[in-house]
Every structure is written in C-alpha cells, then in structure tokens.
Amino acid sequence: MLLWQKEEQTMPLDDIKQLQLERLQSTVNRAYENVDFYKSQLKSLNIKPEEISKLEDISKLPFTTKQDLRDNYPYGLFAVPLKDIVRIHSSSGTTGKPTVVGYTKRDLETWKDLVARVMVAGGVTKDDIVHIAFTYGLFTGGFGLHYGAEHIGASVIPVSSGNTRRQLLIMQDYWSSTLICTPSYALHIAEIMEKQGLTADDIHLKYALLGSEPWGEKIRAEVEEKLGVIATDNYGLSEVIGPGVSGECLQKNGLHINEDHFYAEIIDPETGEVLPEGELGELVLTTLTKEGMPLIRYRTRDITRLFRDNCKCGCTFVKMEKPSGRTDDMLIVNGVNVFPSQVEEVLTEFDHATPHYMIFVKKKGHLDQMEINLEISEHLFFDEMKKQRALLDSLTEKMFTVLGIKPKIKLVEPRTIERFEGKASRVVDTRNE
Template sequence: MKYWQEREETMSVEEREAFQLERMQSTLNRAYKNVDFYKKKFDETGIKSDSVKELADIATLPFTTKQDLRDNYPYGMFAVPLRDIVRIHSSSGTTGKPTVVGYTRADLENWKDLVARIIIAGGADEQDIVHVAFTYGLFTGGFGLHYGAEHIGASVIPVSSGNTARQIGIMQDYRSTVLVSTPSYALHIAETLSKMGLNKNDLHLKTGLFGSEPWGEKIRQEIEDKLGIDAVDNYGLSELMGPGIAGECLEKSGLHVNEDHFYVEIIDPETLKPLPIGEKGELVITTLKREAMPLIRYRTRDVTRLYREKCACGRTLIKMEKPRGRTDDMIIVNGVNVYPSQVAEALESVNGASPHFMMVVSKKGVLDELEIQIEVSEALFFDEMKKQKSLMEELVRVFQQAILIKPRVKLVMPKTLERFEGKAKRVIDNRKPE
C-alpha cells in the first residue's frame, strides 16, 4: 500500500484529534490577533479566541461565508503582511466580486503535500505522465494538481483546457497515463475520441483524477468504460486552498478528508445546527494549519455526509461522501426546492438513460414548468414509440418521487446537450424576473 505521508494518513483517531485541537486553538488565536474581520466578529458575539477547550466547542463559533470574503476584498482576510504572500489565486467573480486567496511559502509546501496524498491514494505515482486538462490561471485546480504531481516525481504536461482533438494527439504522442480534468470534460474527450475513429486502446491512460463538479456512479462507469481507466474523485475549494482537501483511494468508497489540516462538520443548512456523524447536510470546514488566510467554520454550501469506516487502503482519515449538490444551486419551482443532484441521483436508477441531462425552467401562464431533457442512445431514439413512451413514463415517475413535482421529460439524441470543459451547467432558467 502506498502513502505520501504514512504517519499522518494512518494515525489513530485519538492521536489525530489531539493534533486537531492544538492546531485549532492556534488558528483561532492567530485569526483573532491578525484578521480584523475575526476580531470584530468575536468581539461582537462576546466569544473569546481561547474559548475552544475541546473540538466540539467549535460549534459555539460564528460561521464564515463567501460573502464575508467578498466584503473583505481583496486582502482583508489575510493574517500575514502582503510581503509574506508568495502566491495569489482567486475565483472567477462571475456571481459578484471574486474571492481572493493568498499563500505563504509554507502554505504552498503544505498544499503540495496534501495534493500528493490524494494523487498517490488515487493510484498514480512517480512513474506516471500526468496530463492536466484544467484551465491554468487564477483558478486553483490546474496549479494545485500540477505541483502536487511534480512533488511526487511524476512528469507533468500542462496542457490546460480546450482544443480536445489536439489534447488527444498529445495524449497519444506523449503517452499520458493520468488524466486530470472535470468528469464532464473526460466524457467529452471520450466522445471526441470516438468521432476521430479512435478508442481507449489508442491511448495509454490508466488513471483519472477528476473534480470541480458533482458526479455520480453512472458517470464514473461511463468514463471508466470509454477511457479504460480507474476514475477517482477529489475535492477542494479555492477559498480553502484548492484541491487537496479530500480524495478517493482506489476502493472508491468515499473521499478521505485530510483532517490533520481541515476540521470538518456537517450542519443543517436551515437551522445551522451541527448534525451527528453520518447524517447528510452542508459541509463546514475550518483550516488548521494555514498561515496566510485561516478560515473558521467556512460554509462550503456543498451537500454531503461524513462517516468513519475501516478502509482496505489503511487510511484512518474520516470519509466524506461524494458531494452531490449545493445548497446554493437550488432552484424553486412552484414553491418546491429542486436540486440538480436529485435529478442526477434519480437517473442512476433508470436503464436506457444517459447521465447527460439539462433542466429547463420556464413560465406557463402564472405557473412554473420544469422540463428535464435526457440524452438516450440513438437506437432507442429511433426505436418504436412504445419503448420511448415506457422510458419517459419511468423517468417521470422516478423524478416525481425524487423532487416531489411532476416534470415534463424530453428525450434527445446523443451528444445533443452542451458539453463543458469546466464545471457542467445543469439548469437553464428562462423565467423573467418580476
């Protein structure tokens, strides 16, 4: 069994919790002393930075949100002078001001180690040639996986995104063995491969390290079948560092959280109260060893659950279920909260339907109407109407059961729905604001 930092990844829960408490207390003190936002927040609520005597006490502390980061744009959340910042990343800012993230030299070294852990756990090593098809730039994904792969001694090809036919040519010529991208882009590569008259045997890939968007087992199976690889998930957030927070091992039974660097909680997104381990809710993360920009109880908006189980890989890190949606990508249809992740999950139980779908919301009179477009095989699309009708009826039934409203279902030809090089878009809202 291979590890990058065996002691940290396999120590007992009790020993790790002692590390977490010590680092949490240090983080709270540094944040209070060096970040005006946290000093003001703690003073307003009457909380002392030394009030955490045990890990459970963190539930008494206030949350940090993405809006807080935007309100303190660009450098207000930094806990060190700007001269100590050696790298700056940020979000795209498509929904408001971008969130700016800073790293000290020590932060970058820790980041490389954490990404190295998930790369090794996912089945790659120093013998591999890693093809990075994430966009480079202010986005953390490309650089995070790039430097983590170099750190383990692998060869890295920084291809970035776009021009898929060219990417396939590079994979063939350079004999790439590991693909780093979003899962939706991996499927796009597979489809382009087929259009070029090629198949998985014309590549040398063995492993795919995928992240940046929710994806289920049906998509995993399709990627593995079409590209002939082990497809593993990894999780990160730009605000908290980037990739390296958690990643799957080859058991593919949940993502191991690097909890010596991140303290994780699950809360009820409505009541904001902590939920017991094993229950599904919103993931909240506190950084434990970050110098430049410590974040306390950051609300990720990702929906998942945490659980502990003995893993055949030997890692004792807490596991996180693959996030299947976000509390902030919810749409409201006739008063009902609907998440794209619910549709994706329901689709997995239906034979004959692909994992590619689009939700289109529009107005019909005074009411909202939800149409779910699903790609199906060409054979089924041109098959007898009876089979199509049967599939549509089953889809309506499972969707109604999952989202509690009855949608329209439209079957579309393969490769009809748009493919995305970055995060997949699952909702088109055609309703005009009133």
C-alpha cells in the same frame, strides 16, 4: 497501501483529535490577533480565543461565508503582511466580486503534500505522465494539481483546457497515463475519441482524477469503460485551499478528508446546528494550518455526510460521501426544493438514459414549469416510439417520486446537448428574465 505521508495518514483517532485541537487553538488565536474581521466577530459575540478548550467548543465560533470574503475583498482576510504572500488565486467572480485567496511559502509546501496524498491514493506514482486538462490561471485546480504531481515526481503535461483533438494527439504521442479534468470533460474526450474511431486501446491512460463538479456512479462507469481508466473523485474549494481537501482512494468508497489540516463539521443548513457523524447536511470546514488566510467554520454549501470505516488503504481519516448537491444551487419549483443532482440520481437507474441532460425552468402563466432535455442512446432514439414512450412514462413517475414534482421530459438525439470543458452548467432558469 498507497499513502504519501504514512505516519500522518494512519494516526489513531485520539491522536488526530488532539492534533486538531492544538491546531484549532493556534488558528483561532492567529485569526483573532491578525484579522480584523475575526477579531470584531469574536468580540461582538463576547468570545475569547482561550475559551476554545476542546474541539466541541468550535460550535461557539461564528460561521464564515462567501459573502464575508467578498465584503473583505481583496486582502481583508489575510493574516500576514502582503510581502509574505507568495501566491494569489481567486474565483471567477461571475456572481459578484471574486473571492481572493493568498498563500505563504509554507502554505504552498502544505498544499503540494495535500494534493500528493490525493493523487497517490488514486494510484498515481512517480512513473506516471500526468495530463492536466484543467484551466491554468487564477483557478486553483490547474496549478494545485500540477505542483502536487511534480511533488510526487511524476512527469506533468500542462495542456490546460480546450482543443480536444489536440489533447488526444498529445495523449497518444506523449503516453499520458493519468488524466486530470472535470468529469464532463472526460466524457467529452470519450465522445471525440469515438468520432475519430479511437478506443481506449489507442491511448495509454490508467487513471483519471476527476473533480470540480458533482458526478455520480453512472458517469464513473462510462468514463472508466470508454477511457480504460480507474476514475476517482477529489474535492476542494479555492476559498479553503483548492484541490487537496479530500479525495477517494482506490476503494472508491468515500473521500478521505485531510483532517490533520482541516476540521470538518456537518450542520443543518437551516438552523446552523451541528449534526452527528453520519447525518446528511452542509459541510463546514475550518483550516488548521493555513498561514496566509485562515478560515474559521467556512460554509461550503455542499451537501454530504461524514463517516469512518476501516478503509483497506490504511488511511484513518474521516470520509465524506460524494456531495449530493448544494444548498445554493437548489431550485425552488412551485414551492418544492429540487437539486439537479437528484435528477442525475434518477437517470442512473435507466439503461437508455445518458449522463447528458439540461434542466430548463421557466414561467407558464403564474406557475413554474420544469423541463428536462435528456439525451438517450442512439439505439433507442431510432427505435420504435412505443419504447420511447415507456421510458418517458417510467422516468416521469420516478422523477415525481424523488423530486415531488412531475417535470416535462423531452428525449433528444445523441450529441445534441452542449458539452462542457469546465464545470458543467446544467440549469437554465429564465423565470426572472
């Protein structure tokens, strides 16, 4: 069993629920007493903290949204004096004011343990050399995984992002055994290796812990084959804590949520109604131990489902499926809701389609037009047109079945679509320009 905190991670379900209730009650009380935003929210709904007497009572509490964080920028949601905040992170603020997060000393200790759980579940030990190719700075990914890896006792190389040829040189010379980055960047590394005539045998990687963007099984298979690694997914978001919310174990069947520190719900994104375990909907998270900035019922906008199984790793925590999309990156094309992840899902079914694609949405007259530029394998690109036409027809029909619309699909030459070192940005929507 690969568990960092065996006693906590193997608790019986009844014990987990009891602990969650106690910590939820403490969190609601602390937020009510110390955060004006929550006090006014609860008062406006005529809710008193003592009314939370069972876990199901959480549905009485209001949701918190990213806009609430922006409205209380920068420190309005902190529950402790600024002198007790020892670390501040924030989002990039590319779509408005950044969201700011504060951590107490105890929060940082908790964070280290949560990331250590995810890393150990993914195979990392104190004997590993962890190559972190996430950006360092206000983004939580770099520092979060850095301190978690050190907490295990692993050696850490804080390479940060960019300069891929240098990254590969360091991987070779320093014997990096674990790669931390986005799945898109892992594919980019594999591509540069190929250009340099390198194979998985020329580097020493064993594991890749990939996160920060959605990715599917086709990308996993390509990363594992080309880099010679076991690739696992991990999930987090800056507003809640950063990485460490959940992660896959080596079974690669869902991400264990650290539910002794986070209470997870799935809701109908339209109505806000709580859905039963197993139903697909929007993930909502409540922090149960965060001191600096507790969040109650935070709407992540990520679409997933929760389920429990008897996982061979021994962890008893609830699992979430890999997020299949977001409620806020949904495209509405001629009245039809389309998630970019649905496009990727279709592509995984076709052997000659690569994971590299771009979606363009523009106006043609008064109608929306969606075009997908898709890289295909080198073999097919230089093959006969008849085979390309057959692939195009099959892709178009399958897209129509899954999406409900027929996008225009353009097959492009290998390595002509932009590679991303950070989060992949696969949609260009020019309808409002």
